[in-house]
Amino acid sequence: MALIYPPALGSIPSPSSLTPTLNATTFFGEAGVGTHDSTDWQVATSDTFSSASLVYNQNDTVNLNSLTIPAATLVSDTFYYVRVRHRDDASEISNWS
Numbered sequence: 001m002a003l004i005y006p007p008a009l010g011s012i013p014s015p016s017s018l019t020p021t022l023n024a025t026t027f028f029g030e031a032g033v034g035t036h037d038s039t040d041w042q043v044a045t046s047d048t049f050s051s052a053s054l055v056y057n058q059n060d061t062v063n064l065n066s067l068t069i070p071a072a073t074l075v076s077d078t079f080y081y082v083r084v085r086h087r088d089d090a091s092e093i094s095n096w097s
Contacts, residue, residue, distance in 0.1 A: 018074040022067045024084040024097065034088030039064050042096075043073070047081045055080070059087070 027036035046053035083096040
């Protein structure tokens, strides 16, 4: 499951408020097998995650459980959907969150 942490309460809206940090649950390999190799992060303007609606689509080997969305990716007054999945070192892929 992905959680978006908003900017601090009381902060003045700024471009930094459009760079939320996404956090995913910890990786668990099936029956303790496998190690976390990478994470697929997707942010879209549609809950279907069609290619036309994707504003961020990244397989990341560094940001495995937490990712800050890069500046200029999101725009104000737009509703976004987020999903995450894990990959292990044997190329097994989890379901989307």
